[in-house]
Amino acid sequence: MKKIYLILLSLLCIAQAAFAQGGAIKGRVVGTGTDEALIGATVLVEGTSKGTTTNSNGEFQIPNLSAGDYKLRVSYIGYSHPTIPVTVAAGSTTDVGKISMKASVMIGEEVVVSASRRPEKLTEAPATISLISSRDIELSPSFNVGDLLARQKGVEFIRTGVLGTGINVRGMNSAFNPKNLQMNDARLSTLIATGLPLGPLSTVVKEDIEQIEVVLGPAAALYGPNAHNGLVNTITKDPRRSEGTTLALNVGNQQVFSTRLRHAMVLSPKFAFKVTGEYTKGLDFAYDDTVYFGATQRAAELELDRHFNTLRGEAAVYYSLNDKSDIILSYGGSNSNNIAQTNAGRNQIKDWQVHYLHARYVSPRVFAQVYHTWSNTDETYAINQRTQNYLSFKNAGFSEEEARRRSYTEQWAGSSPSVGIALPRGAVFKDDSRRINGELQYNNRLAGFDYIIGTQYQRDIANSQNTYLFDQAGPIEVDQLGFYGQIERQLGGGFKALVAGRADNHELYGFNFIPKAALVWTKNDHSVRLTYGKGIAAPTILNLEGYLFGGLLIGNSEGYTLSDGTKIGKLEVESINTIETGYKGKVSDKVFLDVNAYYNMSKNFLSPAINIATQGRKVTKRGDTPMSQVIPGTPEAGAAFLLTYVNFGEVDTYGADFGLTYAPIPALNFVANYSYFGYKIDKNNLTNDGNRDGKVNQLDLSINAPANRFSLAANYNQGKFFGSIFTRWVQEFDFFSGINVAASADEALGLKENARFGRTWNYGPLGGFTNVDVSAGYRINQYLTTSAQVTNLFDSKVREFVASPFIGRLYSVELKVNLPAFNKKASDVK
Structure with missing residues (x-):
């Protein structure tokens, strides 16, 4: 024992001598x-x-x-x-x-990593990128960092309530949209079975965000499926460069209360750590999505709970192997309660938990990671379906208590408690799913070429406990393997060329190759680029193997047969090919310009959930299996109503984004953003008939984007005071997503505003509003800052998304305490 002690003491002395x-x-x-x-x-x-x-x-x-x-x-x-x-x-x-x-309030020198998976100046990136910096976040008084996404060029920002915010890029939006990939620190930030962004379920705390990079256009060549028309990459702070403690407190209307903590510390030359935590609660705007039962009965959502709350946090340890390589271990978790929009009605999210464990090795040449994500909920339910179930029991004369109790799992088909049968129409969504990811990447330079090669592996283990998937035989396991590579070459004269590609193989939908190419010219503070990229939107496990509400909505992994012999093929990946050109640069010391134009060619795009039993036709088979076996109790003739997902058509979309920053003085800048979006489709080509009703019209298109958007911001930051005024205008547009409709009247479709249409109530088109937001803050001293914000200053009652409330005024006040870490004096360093 004494000998071991002496050895350890000698090693300690050697280490101290080395540090000295x-x-x-x-x-x-x-x-x-x-x-x-x-x-x-x-x-x-x-x-x-x-x-x-x-x-x-x-x-x-x-x-x-x-x-x-x-x-x-x-x-x-x-x-x-x-x-x-x-x-x-x-x-x-x-x-x-x-x-x-x-001092300069101009942009352009910021370093981004999302366009090429390596650090490069914003002006040199071969893509259109919008950047939200840690300073932008610090100066925002809102508890919801998603508010800042509204200020980004080319981004179709939506607000679904006090808590809910989201984005889309370049059309094809829906209430079930996994086409914009979200990542946190190189880790997928999506749900396992649905592929949807985590959104309010995220584990990241606002004060720990270093920057958010929003890539417009396909990024699938480097990031894989579902970086289809955009990527949102959130990068958190390194504790070794952001020591100290931050405590934030927000209060506002709608009963909003939010408190957040971040603490980071360097323990030694080798070790550093950080911990974050947040608790936020509030009350969403008053809104009750209409529920229909039968031909005429209209009711409010049963036991709607507009309160929301979330508890989230993360912890990470950084270990430096040497000056150039690190091992990073992190954990994050969240527990959330809120309302979520879907294309089949709204969901009441109840104690939905998301957790991850993440290990990374980072060095100048090698990046490696492995992480495990899991999600769990036992009581989340579909409000629409549960309300319909409840009405079926009440109409038949059941007691209030029994009708509410049985509404979670059954629907009554009968005229009285003694006459009829209970149908399995489960409204509860349980989830006990897991995902395992691994990645290895290497970069170097050879013969004047900079290259990156990498491989990614993913295993999804989806488990709904027989509530919304075909998982009666156990969890559904799906493997995916991808290989990617990128080569970049400086050509001289300020030109560089880049080519990239990804080979991806998925256990359910097969093999895909995804290419990308770019030519960029850069000189001084100017750059011009021409790019081509392909993206794919992969069917999710829910798209393929979903089984909801006792068979009312079923996934499409095998295809369907209708009673007239019509065949509906199984799902394939949606593909998009994009050609884009753009310019970024400092026109002068006071003006920065960022413009782009693009043309997209999409085909086989994935529909929202649509009813394929139309024009009197019934669904007779799923693959080779009769529907009477797929859905117990279905007549031999087939199902008269079935929601599922289909591929259809070819649509070309095009547009342009314009961003201008003007800084008359260092402390003040003005930012103007404008976006245009258009499309063309052959209405005489019945392959574009998404709902199989024999004609091509708005119900098939699902373009779901405004043609024009404009915003103007004025930002001031000097000394102790900072503030901003932000104005956003969104043109009116129609929106169709599954049972959800928000559109102008159309006599040919029998569509009226402020009236019932199908299974929903049509309030009319979305957009058509101008919002003004204002914020101001004051740095009381080096430790204490107070700020306030009013969103929708003039309380305009607008709807930004289907199945969402009319958004009114939101205001909040924030108090933030920053305690910087103690810096040693030179005399303290031996």
Whole structure:
């Protein structure tokens, strides 16, 4: 035992001696012309994982660096990004002195990673990217970081309530839309069985977000299926560069209360950690989606609960193997209660939990990760179906107590409690699903070519406990394997070319190859790009193997046969081919311009859930299985009503986005964004007849996007005060998604506004509004900031999405405490 102790002591002494030979860098970051300390500026040692942030005096210190030559990169939103060469000697501290940063509210020098899966300047990225920075988030008084998505060019922002926000890109939206892939720290942030973005179920806390990168257009070549027409990549903060404690408190109307905590600390040259937590609650706007039962009966949603709450948090440990490589271990979890929109009616989310465990290895050449995601809910239910079930029992004379109790699982077909039968029309959604992901990526340079190669593996284990999937025999397991590669070459004269491709094989829908190519010209602060990309929207497990409400909505993995012999094929991937051109650059020191134009060619696109039993035809078979065996109790003649998903048609869409930033003075900028979207479709081609009713019309198109959108923002940030005014205009447009309709009157379709249409109530088209948001904040001192925000200042009653309330005024007040980490003095570093 004594010998072991001596060995350990010797190793400790050796380690201390090694650390003692390390050097350090210190300095102070200030604003040019003012010498005002820039608090929280990020200082990175390029080519390493070393870095820190400045303290309340603008000072920083980075210890334990090996002797050698380095470059410091200093960044602070609203200022230039200088790079400073520095030489570190063993056992001493190098003082770089005062680093002056020129104030600028222009963009363009920010570094993004989502376009090419490697760091590059925003202006050089071969894609249209909208960026939300940590400073944007810090200056936003809202508890909901999703509010900032409304300010991004090219983004079709939607608000479904106080809590619910989301985006779409370039049309084809629905109330069940997995086409915009969401990722957090290179990890899929989607539900397992449905592929839908986590949204309110996310585990990320606002104060821990470093930046959000929104890629417009296909990104599937590098990120896989469902990065179909966009990617939202959230990157969280590194604790080694963001030490300190942040406590935030929000209160507002609609009973909103939100409290959030983030703490990050560097424990040693090797170890750092961070923890976050949030509790948010409130009451959604008053709205009751109409439920119909039978031919005439109309009712309110049963036991609608408009209260929402979420508890979420994450923890991560960072271990530095050396100056250039790290191992990162993290966990996150959330528990949520809220209302969610679907294309078959709204869901009451009850204690839905999402968890993950994530391990990453990060170095300049190799990136590797493995993570496990799981979700669980036992009491979530479809409000529409449960209400219909309840009405069936009440109409037959059952007691109130029994009608409510049995409404979760059954529907009564009969005239009285003694005459009739109970049909299995389960409204409860249970989930005990898991996903396992692994990825290995390598990058290098060879003969003047920069290349990236990688492979990804995914296993989905979907388990609905027999409530909404064909999983009576046990969980549904689906494997997916993809290989991707990218080559980039500098051609001279400011030109670079990029080609990428992905080979992807899915156990259920087979093999797909996804290419991408780009040519980019860059000079000084200007760039012009021409890109081609393919994307695929893959059918989800729910699309393929869903079994909802006792067979009213069934997935389409095998195809269907109708009573007149019509065949409806099984689902394939939807594909989109996009050609895009764009320009980004600083027109002057005060003007930044970002414009793009695109043309999309889509085919086999996935419909929302539609009824395929139309024109008197019944559904007789699913694959080779009679419907009487698929849905117990179905007559031999077939099902007279069946919702499912189909592929259909070819649609060309096109559009353009225009973004202009003008900064007359360093503290003030104006941002104008405009987007146009159009489409063309051959109405004489019956392959475009999505609902199989023999004609092509609005019920088939599901374009679901406004033709024109415009926004204008004024942002001010100087000294202790900051604020903004944001105006957004959205043109009126029609929206069709499953049973949901929000459209202008159409006599040919029998469609009227403010009237029943099918299984829903049509309030008329979406959009057609102008909203004004204002916010202001004051930095009381270096530790305390207070701010306030009013969204929809003039209380315009507008609807932004189907099955959603009319959105009114929202206001909130935020108090934030920032306690920066203690920075050691130079004399403390040995």
